[in-house]
Amino acid sequence: MPPVVWRGLMVMKALQQLLHEVEWGGLDVLVLDLPPGTGDTQLSVTQQIVLDGSVIVTTPHTLAVKDAIKGINMFKKVNVPILGMVQNMSLFNCPHCHHDTAVFGSNEKVHKVCSEHGIDVLGDIPLHQSIGDDGDRGKPTIVAEPDSARAAAFMQIADKISLQIGL
Structure with a gap:
């Protein structure tokens, strides 16, 4: 399947439809996984809906951390609470x-970075092949391998976030 290549206006229209024209029903949480950065999409989300908060996800790589700092600064500037930071692919445990x-x-x-910006570290997600494989099969790790350490890492992060937003 070829990639979808959209200009900014097309992305904004799709975002508008997603946020305002989808009948979500009894929605408790809507998670938007946005690409790193501080572009039009991120700004539009912060302007069009009331957010309980944002979660910054980064790898420990220097360039990724620099992008995360840009996101932190943007969310602070637009007064969106930062619920914390997740460190993705933090460690690889050799099998x-x-x-x-x-x-x-x-x-x-x-x-x-978290200390400097007064942000909590919500948790660490390990680098593990099955996380990607589980997603490819349509079953997140917490469903496919609920007793694994990886699933526990996801659940601990979810628990911390849910406490912060009152769930």
Whole structure:
């Protein structure tokens, strides 16, 4: 299937329809997974709907952390509460030797940024092949492997967020 290539106006129209023309029913939470950055899409979301908060997700890689800081600054500027930061692909645990490796560099960068900006670290998601494979099969890790450490990491983060937004 070829990629969909849209100009900004087409993205804005699709976003408008998603937010205002879909009958969501009894919705408790709507999660929008947006690309990193501070573009028109992110700004439009903050202007068109009332947000309980944002969650910043980043890997420990230096460039990704810099993008995360841009997102933090944007959400602060538009007065959207930042619920915390999730560190994705934080560690890889070798299935053979069981040694943890910080593939994208030290996790200390994320903790330092959170400390500097007064943001909580909500949790760490490990780098593990089954997370992607589970998603490809249409079953998130918490459904496909509910007893795994990976599922527990997701659930702990969800629990922290739900407490902050009153669920």
